[in-house]
Amino acid sequence: AMARFTLCVDCRAEYENPADRRYHAQPLACPRCGPTLSFHAPGLTPLVTGNEPALAACVAALSQGRIVAVKGVGGYHLLCDARDPAAVNCLRERKQRPDKPLAVMAPAVWFDSAERLPWLAAPHAEELALLRSPLRPIVLVPRSAISILADPVAPGLNEVGLMLPYSPLHHLLANDFDGPLVATSANLSGEPVLTDAESVETRLGGVADAFLHHDRPIRRPADDAVFRRLGQRLRPLRLGRGLAPVEMRLQQPVPRPLLALGADLKNTIALAVEDRVIISPHLGDLGAPRSLRVFGQVIDDLSRLYDVSPERVVCDAHPDYFSGLWAESHGLKVERVYHHHAHASAVHGEFGVSAPMLVFTWDGLGYGADGTLWGGEALLGRPGAWRRFASMRPFRLIGGDQASREPWRCAMSVCLHAGLPWPAAPTSAGLAQAAWARGLNAPFSTSVGRLFDAAAALIGIAQRQSHEGHAAMRLEAEASRAGAVEAVSLPLVLDQNVWRMDWAPLLPGLLDKSVSVPRRAGCFHLSLAKAIEEVARLCRDAHGVNAVGLTGGVFQNRCLLETAQRLLVADSFEVRIPEKLPVNDAAISFGQIVEALALMPE
Known part of the structure; x- marks a missing residue:
């Protein structure tokens, strides 16, 4: 470049x-021979060229409450004053992102100041060390009681994503502005970050008031890496700039180069060469045409970089996934792996063990081995030989995919299954009830992610959600304020050789308005953690398996994960939680490699 x-x-x-x-x-390079800046504010000011004038114009625009798209190392960020509610709300409205938390960047000197750091947040020592590290990731940290950040930065949550400037340009910009800036990826929802001036001005012309460009080309998009403290360790939630590509080792080499295409959401790809697996940065959601173009570009880049041409490709078993359709259209030999088998194999492969494990794979949705929608499984075995030991009781997703955007549909469904009235149901719920009764566009699922959505709706904190995980994040924030609570026991019922965890006893407590919202949320979390312990005990008693893995997007929830971890450790279980890769779908590509290798004939 x-x-x-x-x-x-x-x-x-x-x-x-x-x-x-x-x-x-x-x-x-130096200011005479290196990249140069230009500042463009269409309809506001003439083009400003030259490093110092362009930087000064950008700082002035931010100080006036403007939204500026700034080109960095791996793509553009959208910046605005994080102290200004009007500016933050304007950014949310224009980007059509009403609730999803926004990251905040502040001058590095603020993180060294005992006076100024509490104006941002209250990070723990290890979080602060990671923020200052060369990685320069976004780290989710506790909010401060004296924070000067505008409430719309992370509405309804008790954490905020912080980052330090990661390039000389960002250092200069943050220091001259001398305040916290919202720094969110310049993209359309779910797409990879934008990297060139023409596309960012065309696609985000209705979002940004101005643009700070430089003339060094960005060869490959790279979003920011994201970390959160989970299970007493800082673990990645997103693989990005400074962290990816990530290299993992296999217990045995692949006979030929193997390409894995990951999941359609939070996509990464993985390339296996000999005993090495290279996992790409976060690529976004494959439902957008631009995401698919970048997806293909990254596959070509990795293949060229490692001088291999994969002849076999592994993809998700879901028949309608974009990744699977891509594989079939490119004439490669395709092997399909079930979503939750890949989750379990990713944990097994990361820890490099050979003994069987019981892995809880709790997430939103994935195509299951029986053709139904899974999301609340406990899988027993090892790569290539997983079997469903336990699962959450299935319930209908009224409206199919719409249920993931409208938690009230999940709430209504579980109440109908349990034969309980829900007085707070929307007035328009009659058609939904009829669809449930007839099974019209209402597939069964065991999803714990959707069960969290149902709980949030029943408690009254999220009837609809504007982004993935919104309801669950609100529920976790409430649970963190619960104090001591008592668990509700989830009965375990053996159904066709699978233990079913029955969530129905949770519903009366969730509906009990005489109990505070935090305590109801806390009881829900503790009860699920207790169910994990009970299933693990059953498995140990029956099969002698003492190693328990926790993975899937639901375990991004600190309250649930750490409660389950504490109970399991106290019960002498060996608990394995991913450390190098996220628990979410970013690890699916690695898991697909591990699972496919185990399934290969000797």
Whole structure:
């Protein structure tokens, strides 16, 4: 990307002098010969060129409450004053992102100030160390009681995503602005981050008031990495800039290069060469045409970088996944792996063990081995030989995919299954009730993610959600304020050789308005954690398996994960939680490699 910038006389002398610390430093440049900035505010000001004038114009626009798209190392960010509710709400309205939390970037000196740091948040020591590390990720940290951040930055939540400037441009910008800035990816929902001036001005012209460009091209998009403290460790939630590609090791080499296409949401791809697996950065959701273009580009890049041409590809077993359709259209030999088998194999493969495990794979939805929609499983075995030991009791998803956007549909369904009235049901719910009764566009699912949605709706904190995980995040935030609560026991019923965890006894407590919202949310979390322990005990008693894995997007929930971990450890279980890869669908591509390798004939 720096090849087009010819070195000036001074830089050339440093580059060619073996005694100079900049000898053969390929990104070497200075203000005379390096990339230059330009500031464009259509309809507001003429084009401003030159590094210092463009930077000053950008700071002035931000100080006036404007939204500015700023080009970084891996793509553009949308920036605005994080203290200004009007600016933050304007960004939300224009980006059609009403609730999803926004990351905040602040000057590095603020993180060294005992006075200013509490104005942002209250990070723990290990969180602060990661924020300051060369990775420069977004880290989810506790909010501060004296925070100056506008409420719309992370509405209804008790955490905020913080990041330090990660490039010289961001350092200069943050220091000159001298305040916290919202820094969210410049993209349309679910797509990879935008990387060039023409596309960002065309696609986000209705979002940003102005644009700060530079003329160094970005070869590959790279979103910010995201971390959260889970189970007493900081674990990645998103693989991104500074972290990915991630390299993992296999217990045995693949006979030929193997490509895995991951999941359609939170997509990553993985390339296996010998005993190495290279996992790509976060690519977004494959439902958008641009995401599919970048998906293909990253596959080509990794294949060229490692000088291999995979002849076999692994994809999800879901017949309608975009990744599977891509594989079939490219004439490769396709092997399909079930979503939750890949989740379980990713945990098994990361820890490099050979003994069987019981892995709880709790998430939103995945195509199951019986052709139904799974999402609340406990799988027993090892890669290539998983069997369903336990599962959540199935319930209908009224409206199919619509149920994931409208939690009230999940709430109504569980109440109908349990024979309980729901007085707070929407007035328009009559058609939904009829659809449930007739099974019209109301498939059965064991999804714990949708069960969280139902609980949030029954408690009254989320009837609809504007982004994935919205209801569950609100529920977790409430549970964190619960204090001591008592669990409700979930009966375990053996059904066709699978133990079913029955959620029905949870419903009366969720509907009991005489109990505070935090205590109802806390009881829900504790009860599910207790159910995990009970299933693990059953498995240990029956099969002697003492290793328990926790994975799937539901376990991004700290309250649930740490409660389950504490109960299991106290009961002498060995608990395995992913550390190098996220618990969410970002790990699916690695799990597909591990599972496919185990299924290969000797």
